[in-house]
Amino acid sequence: MLSFNKFRPQGVVANLFNQTRPTLIAPDTFISTRSYSIFQKTLDDPLRTSPTCFAGKTVLVTGANTGLGFEAALKSFGLHAKHVILGVRDVEKGEQAKQRILQTMPQIPLSLSETTRDGNPTSQRISVRKLDMSDYDSIHNFVNELAAKDGPLDVAILNAGVFGVKYEPLSKYGWENDLQVNVLSTALLSLLLLHAKAIKPKTGVLEFVASRRMRTVRLTEEEKNAPSLLEVFNRKQEKFDASRQYQVSKLLLVAFYKSLATRSANLVQGSPIITAVCPGFCQSNLSRGHQGFAADVLRAVLNTFVLRRTEEGARTLVTGTIPEEERHGRFWYDDELHDVMLPDNVGDTQQFANKILQDVITAIQCDTSVPVV
Numbered sequence: 001m002l003s004f005n006k007f008r009p010q011g012v013v014a015n016l017f018n019q020t021r022p023t024l025i026a027p028d029t030f031i032s033t034r035s036y037s038i039f040q041k042t043l044d045d046p047l048r049t050s051p052t053c054f055a056g057k058t059v060l061v062t063g064a065n066t067g068l069g070f071e072a073a074l075k076s077f078g079l080h081a082k083h084v085i086l087g088v089r090d091v092e093k094g095e096q097a098k099q100r101i102l103q104t105m106p107q108i109p110l111s112l113s114e115t116t117r118d119g120n121p122t123s124q125r126i127s128v129r130k131l132d133m134s135d136y137d138s139i140h141n142f143v144n145e146l147a148a149k150d151g152p153l154d155v156a157i158l159n160a161g162v163f164g165v166k167y168e169p170l171s172k173y174g175w176e177n178d179l180q181v182n183v184l185s186t187a188l189l190s191l192l193l194l195h196a197k198a199i200k201p202k203t204g205v206l207e208f209v210a211s212r213r214m215r216t217v218r219l220t221e222e223e224k225n226a227p228s229l230l231e232v233f234n235r236k237q238e239k240f241d242a243s244r245q246y247q248v249s250k251l252l253l254v255a256f257y258k259s260l261a262t263r264s265a266n267l268v269q270g271s272p273i274i275t276a277v278c279p280g281f282c283q284s285n286l287s288r289g290h291q292g293f294a295a296d297v298l299r300a301v302l303n304t305f306v307l308r309r310t311e312e313g314a315r316t317l318v319t320g321t322i323p324e325e326e327r328h329g330r331f332w333y334d335d336e337l338h339d340v341m342l343p344d345n346v347g348d349t350q351q352f353a354n355k356i357l358q359d360v361i362t363a364i365q366c367d368t369s370v371p372v373v
């Protein structure tokens, strides 16, 4: 646990404290910074708001038009980032998100902005860039443009992700959508960013947005012994288990990340800090594929009683980017730094992670040329 936790108020006191304390970030956090879930309200401390300042920094957030990505971009701007880049598949939605951020910012109390903004609010800017995580050409173009125009990033939050409800349609590379977006394309983007040296060495942060629920995956013996887990989970199943598929995609992402971080620490001079976060179970559009009355009722119940607000989840995305070496290769959630723990039955974590990294690289090399870290 990091030392600042010592100074955090605990339990009920924390809730009272945070209820009245304003933050300098999202508009609704002026009202309250505590969790809205009744369970979290009573059982958990509220998550910390950002202790950091992004003044002078360039921050990339993928999937920034909505959900956690939007809130993280809003916070980054509120924390005075010099340049916030919204990586979005739909540029129009990205432009709308940019406008929402710009309209929100005047609500930041002047006293706060004067003390921490680097002199001139208008020196900040937001760019909207096309990034389709179902299309490798789009990912290549995105990284090329970034490297050519923006100089190295201080922070890259790889947030774009999906929770598919159906097996089909497959991506144009023949992959089930969760595997394509959450694993393969996210891996490709990270490798290209590293290869292009598009993130600052040592102090820059490359953050994967993962999910701790990947630990609940139980692989069968047959799955474990298969030559490629990616191939196993890409096969059409008799009945598509959307929830398991999503968790598997996050398991493969975390395994890839773990191996990448280990390799980078061992092999690459001046690697950025490579880290992963889990925002917790949050309100967002992630379940948008689940349609119908029952889904709406369940969503309403979860949103009201169980889930963290999107804004609160996004705090984790932002606090996860504090440039501390100890975060490299570890997992940040609930304001604590954890070792990466994969499901118990996958065997040795590092061996499993290395195997997944190789599988992922093989899969994306089929369709494109990928630098091997």
Ligand SMILES: NC(=O)c1ccc[n+]([C@@H]2O[C@H](COP(=O)([O-])OP(=O)(O)OC[C@H]3O[C@@H](n4cnc5c(N)ncnc54)[C@H](OP(=O)(O)O)[C@@H]3O)[C@@H](O)[C@H]2O)c1
Residues within 6 Å of the ligand: 062, 063, 064, 065, 066, 067, 068, 069, 088, 089, 090, 093, 131, 132, 133, 134, 159, 160, 161, 162, 181, 209, 210, 211, 212, 278, 279, 280, 281, 282, 283, 284, 285, 286, 287
């Ligand atoms: N919400 C949770 O409880 C939770 C928990 C743990 C982890 N996470 C992770 O947090 C991240 C953000 O999810 P969220 O909950 O904020 O969901 P969300 O509201 O659905 O946002 C997902 C974002 O990813 C983008 N995206 C999806 N497919 C894309 C593609 N092919 N190319 C480019 N962008 C794409 C979406 O763009 P469009 O709007 O254009 O589709 C959207 O901006 C995901 O990685 C998710 O797995 C969420």
